[in-house]
Amino acid sequence: MTEPLNPGSHAVEVELAIDQITIVSLAEATVTVRCMLGPVRCGARFDRIHDSAEAIDLELTKILAYHRSVDELDPVHTALVTLRGTGVQLLTSATPRSRWQSIRGTNPLP
Numbered sequence: 001m002t003e004p005l006n007p008g009s010h011a012v013e014v015e016l017a018i019d020q021i022t023i024v025s026l027a028e029a030t031v032t033v034r035c036m037l038g039p040v041r042c043g044a045r046f047d048r049i050h051d052s053a054e055a056i057d058l059e060l061t062k063i064l065a066y067h068r069s070v071d072e073l074d075p076v077h078t079a080l081v082t083l084r085g086t087g088v089q090l091l092t093s094a095t096p097r098s099r100w101q102s103i104r105g106t107n108p109l110p
Helices: none
Strands: 013-025 028-037 045-049 055-065 068-070 078-086 101-106
Antiparallel strands (some): 013 101, 045 055, 045 101, 055 068, 055 078
8 A cells, every 4th residue: 555645745846046146166156046936945955057957966055035044035036045065156147138047956855
């Protein structure tokens, strides 16, 4: 007999659109983002860039919304976030001629 899935036990997909990025080091960036799919929580892990084959492994370690540290960011809201891990150098800021780059991943399990 198969046990029913626990809705709270699976990873929830999330997406952030990048407006501006400041590279702090090879493994850390401070990024102005808009939440496109979420809410996105601290500890979320991002493993892909939309429309790119490049691999990333970034963890969201801090969210500042309206100059306050918060634990999650709801869709359509913007914030300053800190991302740490592999692939920081692949992230790009938006320009008047380019679309915002989007990164996708999953929230941590509760």
